[in-house]
Amino acid sequence: MIVNMSDNATEEEINHIIQRIREAGFQPHVTRGTERTIVAAVGSGGRRHEIEALSVAPGVDNVVAIAQPFKLVSRQTRPQPSVVSVGGGNSCGVKIGGPEVVVIAGPCSVESREQMLETAEGVKRAGATMLRGGAYKPRTSPYEFQGLGIEALKILREARELTGLPVVTEVMSTEDVDLICEYADMLQVGARNMQNYALLRRLATVKKPILLKRGPSATVKEWLLAAEYLLSGGNDQVALCERGIKTFETATRNTFDLAAIALAKELSHLPVVADPSHGTGKQSLIGPVSRAAIAVGADAIIVEVHRCPERALSDGPQSLDIPQFERVMRGLSAPLRPVLVPNRGPVPA
Amino acid sequence: MIVNMSDNATEEEINHIIQRIREAGFQPHVTRGTERTIVAAVGSGGRRHEIEALSVAPGVDNVVAIAQPFKLVSRQTRPQPSVVSVGGGNSCGVKIGGPEVVVIAGPCSVESREQMLETAEGVKRAGATMLRGGAYKPRTSPYEFQGLGIEALKILREARELTGLPVVTEVMSTEDVDLICEYADMLQVGARNMQNYALLRRLATVKKPILLKRGPSATVKEWLLAAEYLLSGGNDQVALCERGIKTFETATRNTFDLAAIALAKELSHLPVVADPSHGTGKQSLIGPVSRAAIAVGADAIIVEVHRCPERALSDGPQSLDIPQFERVMRGLSAPLRPVLVPNRGPVPA
Amino acid sequence: MIVNMSDNATEEEINHIIQRIREAGFQPHVTRGTERTIVAAVGSGGRRHEIEALSVAPGVDNVVAIAQPFKLVSRQTRPQPSVVSVGGGNSCGVKIGGPEVVVIAGPCSVESREQMLETAEGVKRAGATMLRGGAYKPRTSPYEFQGLGIEALKILREARELTGLPVVTEVMSTEDVDLICEYADMLQVGARNMQNYALLRRLATVKKPILLKRGPSATVKEWLLAAEYLLSGGNDQVALCERGIKTFETATRNTFDLAAIALAKELSHLPVVADPSHGTGKQSLIGPVSRAAIAVGADAIIVEVHRCPERALSDGPQSLDIPQFERVMRGLSAPLRPVLVPNRGPVPA
Amino acid sequence: MIVNMSDNATEEEINHIIQRIREAGFQPHVTRGTERTIVAAVGSGGRRHEIEALSVAPGVDNVVAIAQPFKLVSRQTRPQPSVVSVGGGNSCGVKIGGPEVVVIAGPCSVESREQMLETAEGVKRAGATMLRGGAYKPRTSPYEFQGLGIEALKILREARELTGLPVVTEVMSTEDVDLICEYADMLQVGARNMQNYALLRRLATVKKPILLKRGPSATVKEWLLAAEYLLSGGNDQVALCERGIKTFETATRNTFDLAAIALAKELSHLPVVADPSHGTGKQSLIGPVSRAAIAVGADAIIVEVHRCPERALSDGPQSLDIPQFERVMRGLSAPLRPVLVPNRGPVPA
16 A cells, blocks of 8 residues: 655654554555655555545545455465366256356246246257256346246256256345255356345355356456455355446447456456356347457356247347357357468568 | 337238237337338336337337336326435434435444444534444455444444434345344445345335435436335335446546436435435545535435544545534535626617 | 556566666655565656556556646646636626636527527526537537538627627637637537547637537546646636536436536636536436536536527537526525524533 | 327327427327327438427427438448458558458557567568557647657658558548548547547548547447448548447456447448457457457457557557567467367257
């Protein structure tokens, strides 16, 4: 942490800062410039918030944080990439973060037994290796479909038995955690709950892997700190999920921050999943953007598929039907467009 | 709802839409232009999401919603402004939404009995009529101060008894609702929990008023729909709170959307509170921005005050000390700067 | 400038940075922590960009700028607020930044002689002390009305003669600068041209005051640096204009950043104008938001007024008609809503 | 265009709208719902802005645009993708939009003859087929390096002669257009000038292809309308360039909107170039993000390369050195990571 003094800071004010840095458990180091003085708080055992609050002490211009605030999720703590294992038992386990890209597919919401089972078989046939389906739905309006709850969980279990594919579903409340752990292989924290810390603290104690979606206005740093809640509480089976952020652009539902996938993998050892369905909100973009997500380093993609998107109870406009999903799957293994090779004429040495 | 067909939509595709609109409980009205056809879904009893999902039906370009999706919070439903009553009993009740502006003040977090009581007396002396103080703190990092919990609730009760001022404090989890209802006069839903629907549904059933903060990336529409969860679940004692949104600007902690206060009051009958502390994140801006909030129509302001901001365990940089808060209070009743009067020379008729 | 070395930076890498800081004209000061080393570049005569580029030198984590990059516009350079004088000669001069708030009003575009003159008289009668009107219009689409050009300039001159009010109009191109200087009292740089540096450099050489609109995605720092182009080039008659920034919110045309007005006045000595018409894009919000702008410290407001907004060739939805403008003007001098006074019962000392 | 009447609109108000729609050159079609009435303006020959302005007519709730406002850039106008030819003559021409991806590389600014020629040879050797280099630099601060101007143009010509690669460079002012046309093969409109309409109108008349960067806060629609200025003015040799937008995320310089590349190619026939250097601002992300850009459909990438980024006069932190660029080039032809294949056990029919 660096405390930048104002141009006209007095000696007394500088000494006050030096003393406060010591009180906060750091060592102060003073650099006096021709115009202004900076005081660094050095060491790792001190209390950061006490230095941050010095921004309002007399004679201080501002305080700048140097080190990253996350620890357990950091690549510096663990240079090797983590692998998150999902399923096993009566579903065939998959590894997110391994050498191959995992494709997770299924409807936004479980709407009925037939809808879910038909979709599960369809996406498996097309090449998906994990299922998704919402039982408890966070909806912007109280008048929208809120999910079938426990009935949906039972249908998801049946879909898993039928296909052998592990299942991820969203948990919205601490009160539902135990129940969902019984039925699902992986628990999703939705984007709107990324900073629901009561929920994160509860999920830090379960034995299931977590899919942690990035909030629509969360920075990469805030997203990693939300994961830090899980790891510091005891659960290190965490996959991050980029699903788009809110910006001024309205032609897509969100702005899909693909560079954040590469950045998250650079800063952290956790695997990263890409959600092109929410990331774009548009059927036609899901194919190209899924390819881009793999190219940029995503360990898995999660795609909304519905047997009849125009009849979906939620997220219809961004859901693929089965044939569309099959085409997207085929596109994932097509080679990249070639690069124009220069006319290798004589270039002077 | 309006379904816009593509330029080259076929008769069969148009007929399919007409039929689907009927199935969804609306009446279809077709308008055929020279280039394209639009089909309106008319009526109020239908299922909106079924029309929205038609955006992926063959021959459809897009679907546009016309009517606002919220009902109980709307001015159209209730043209008179609502008044939210807080406290009473052994604290003197205040009315948010009445003819006078309520000032709520206190520390970000309750840190100790002395700190809270001293601050409570100080802000009362300066003119505040409600107290704030956090017992359960949503913190970006798990390594930051998380609040004193029930101990803080007891201190808040003591501060209320000492000053006679009602108390608002944040609730982060459904599991804490009953406990906090025992101690506080008003429950705050923090910005990060604005779309924690499990929490909203639970708070819809309590007998205490709710302070609903706008999420950092929530549109005004989403904010009002979050309030709709409370009203439709049975709790109509709701005050909205604007606290700034996330934008590209980094010179302030958030971008304080003052126009949204006027807009929320135009669209809804609910009272609106302004939070200039989070809205700006900067001590020096709190005075002018509080005045602006009152000028634009806010029914209350909520300000963070700490006896020594540079020692605050949270939000120090945006907290005022007691003398600063006194100055802000005095500024609230200063007249607006006068407008230059034109030289009223002869203007030709 | 502070260069933060990586945790594992070598002595050689640190020495390289020390040497490069010297080469760039600064003095290096090294602080060695238990985990990492920081190197400060001290002094004011060095080349900042050379330090910034060190972020990619081996062993460097990142580089942090401490001091503000603007000079002539800064309050530190000139603590007294600047006053910008507009008009004089055959129009009555007004002072932006003086003790009174200046109201600038008129149509978005000059559409005809009758429209402009009628509006000019109307806004003067209602209390405006400056006129606005577009002759050259920056339009998102090439198929929209692009302004009447020189014909509009002549009409503006006539409106000024008729009312005695000085006139501001937008300049879009270096090629039009001389012509517009002949006709207008103040030249506006539109939001889309805030970083058109060729234009700024040209305007730095004229003898007329400049109204510099903030770009829709410009930070306050970038806005002040655009003004620095004008001052450093020789023109210190500059008024800043906040007109809203682009965010995810769509209920208003832009998000009006009122706190930025207070912040700009804190960082700079230049006067600040508020544009609630573009800032909100909504007739009904212009009254309350204009009051808020004055409350927060704006030195002037600029409002779009049209004799018949529904027939305006541009910006109709945000234009006021004359009677609406008269009501807004009356509202500007209404007192602020009073603050609830606490029941001053016995508070224990 | 659709005019939505308020719930309580009178017959007189509805009739006024019907008449105004006729005056604007459209045919009105009325749909009366149980709660509200909508009036569609049908036809293609009318004046859109007159319908938009009706949003402030009495009894109107809002006005919604249906059709896209751009024409010549639209895929509907020209379903075949356009190919932009750059160079020829003494440089070997390249085609942007052809079957192969073009790689454009070079320094942010031309700083000296040696720097530019060395870089040009280096990037050609690594596989680039076009050169970039700034002669006139738009800089946020007036105290930063502003480019070498005509001297840089001469050096760029020499680099082209040396390597045979065509050159793109930025034009900032109408006054420089003719000069730059003499020296460069393609003219770049920088992000900050995307809505400098005076410049666009001038460039619509030149015989050189244009690289049109997306503004940092421009929607895809606004970007395409800026291109429409060029095409409607007579220049159809236009390549769009996505270079990142401004959002709340600060870990990257901009948020690179890769989905916008796919969307622009869906809406328009123009080729799209990706700029990962500005899009991310971080050396380490340029490789993965370049691959993603190709995967999502970009026709070219433009990359900043400097022989010694830590000594660059501009954009050092995001510039690659030659060996780094060679590694990025090799990565562009590496295959995509494979997708996990499901265990194809018996799935019940």
